[in-house]
Amino acid sequence: MDFSAVIKKAPQSSRLMSMFGILMAINYPLYYFIWLYNGPVEYSGVGLRIVATVLCLALLFRKYWPSQLSKWLPIYWYGTVTYCLPFFFVYMTLKNHGDVVWILNVLTVLFFTLIMFDFFTALIVLAVGCIFACSSFLVMGGQFMFVPGTITPLGVGATFFAAIVIGSVFSRIRGITEEERLRWEEEQHETELLRLENEHQQVALREKEKLIALAHKVAHDISSPLSALDMIVYVCDELPEQKRTHLRRATKSILDIANNLLTTYRNEENRLISNIEPCQSLLVSDLLVQLLGEKKFQYLQCPVTFKTVFADDVHSAFISMQNTEFRRMMSNLINNAVDALEGKKNGKITIQLTADANSVIIEVQDNGKGMARDKVEKMLEQQNFTDGKENGHGLGLRQVWDTLICNHGAMNVQSTLGEGTVIQLIFPRVAAPG
Numbered sequence: 001m002d003f004s005a006v007i008k009k010a011p012q013s014s015r016l017m018s019m020f021g022i023l024m025a026i027n028y029p030l031y032y033f034i035w036l037y038n039g040p041v042e043y044s045g046v047g048l049r050i051v052a053t054v055l056c057l058a059l060l061f062r063k064y065w066p067s068q069l070s071k072w073l074p075i076y077w078y079g080t081v082t083y084c085l086p087f088f089f090v091y092m093t094l095k096n097h098g099d100v101v102w103i104l105n106v107l108t109v110l111f112f113t114l115i116m117f118d119f120f121t122a123l124i125v126l127a128v129g130c131i132f133a134c135s136s137f138l139v140m141g142g143q144f145m146f147v148p149g150t151i152t153p154l155g156v157g158a159t160f161f162a163a164i165v166i167g168s169v170f171s172r173i174r175g176i177t178e179e180e181r182l183r184w185e186e187e188q189h190e191t192e193l194l195r196l197e198n199e200h201q202q203v204a205l206r207e208k209e210k211l212i213a214l215a216h217k218v219a220h221d222i223s224s225p226l227s228a229l230d231m232i233v234y235v236c237d238e239l240p241e242q243k244r245t246h247l248r249r250a251t252k253s254i255l256d257i258a259n260n261l262l263t264t265y266r267n268e269e270n271r272l273i274s275n276i277e278p279c280q281s282l283l284v285s286d287l288l289v290q291l292l293g294e295k296k297f298q299y300l301q302c303p304v305t306f307k308t309v310f311a312d313d314v315h316s317a318f319i320s321m322q323n324t325e326f327r328r329m330m331s332n333l334i335n336n337a338v339d340a341l342e343g344k345k346n347g348k349i350t351i352q353l354t355a356d357a358n359s360v361i362i363e364v365q366d367n368g369k370g371m372a373r374d375k376v377e378k379m380l381e382q383q384n385f386t387d388g389k390e391n392g393h394g395l396g397l398r399q400v401w402d403t404l405i406c407n408h409g410a411m412n413v414q415s416t417l418g419e420g421t422v423i424q425l426i427f428p429r430v431a432a433p434g
Contacts, residue, residue: 347367
């Protein structure tokens with residue numbers, strides 16, 4: 001028998017243990033006097049009855065056991081049932097030479113045991129009890145001789161009365177304990193789910209701590225060389241002004257990102273969007289033109305064409321957002337669009353800007369490899385993933401979603417394998433400043 005499983009199920013049997021202890025502690029002394037009144041018997045089993053009564057009383061008062069003994073309660077429980085039911089009644093039947101009333105009692109015990117336990121447990125209890133009873137009978141020098149004896153109305157009536165009453169009680173208790181077992185299993189399942197969730201949160205917390213440490217290191221390490229680069233660009237008169245402007249903007253963007261990393265992760269809540277840089281009214285068309293100018297310079301050696309399609313009424317369309325986060329968001333999306341081209345000779349990226357009275361809509365469209373439906377679903381479900389990038393981590397997409405969420409934006413994605421992808425960003429429109 002798997003006692004570890006028994007110990008786990010012990011709380012479910014508490015009600016059954018109590019009722020068994022009460023009924024059996026009454027049954028053994030009571031029926032001793034009933035059989036005496038019914039007539040002389042071959043063997044009354046006074047000693048066996050006393051032991052059974054003591055075992056049941058100890059079971060009934062189990063809550064007073066020392067803590068060292070309580071852990072053995074499940075084994076004691078099954079041992080008591082084995083002694084009090086199959087062992088006692090089989091032994092008494094053998095000692096009374098197969099008296100019909102005792103045979104009826106054995107059948108009743110079989111009935112009780114099957115009601116109290118599941119079939120496999122009942123089978124073990126019955127087998128152990130019967131073998132123990134037969135072995136004890138033979139060791140004590142007993143010789144079995146079948147003597148039917150006399151059937152009296154009192155003997156039969158007492159046997160059937162006990163079977164009906166005790167059987168009804170055990171059947172009812174079994175139903176109650178089954179409900180308790182189901183509740184207990186449900187509680188165990190919920191506990192296990194909570195444990196797994198806690199472990200998942202601990203892993204996520206450790207990963208987040210690693211990310212914070214990495215962010216601090218990256219932000220600190222790139223600040224100094226970028227500051228030097230910014231100074232070099234400022235004094236480098238040999239470069240055309242247009243290239244110097246793009247370099248200054250690129251350097252400033254990287255410095256802004258580094259500063260944002262530091263200020264964000266110094267915040268007690270570790271929010272991904274820093275509350276240090278204030279939101280401001282941004283003229284979307286102007287920022288997109290600047291950003292595309294930088295991207296054309298960045299991808300000068302790539303066979304890609306950048307195109308803007310601005311509606312007539314968008315040159316006065318403003319949104320409220322942090323300038324750095326907007327530039328990072330759009331830069332991430334454009335970089336992903338370029339990566340999706342995979343060296344395509346006629347690669348084209350189109351930035352379309354439209355607006356209505358309440359919303360400003362930005363679309364980034366490419367004619368690259370496209371994405372499968374499961375990848376699109378991951379994007380819309382805000383899951384991090386990379387689509388074939390060797391050193392990708394999905395953090396660019398995470399930043400896009402964080403920016404959208406913090407600024408009440410939304411995203412729609414349409415993609416067809418082999419044809420390209422359209423990512424649509426929707427933001428609330430705000431009034432022009434001043």
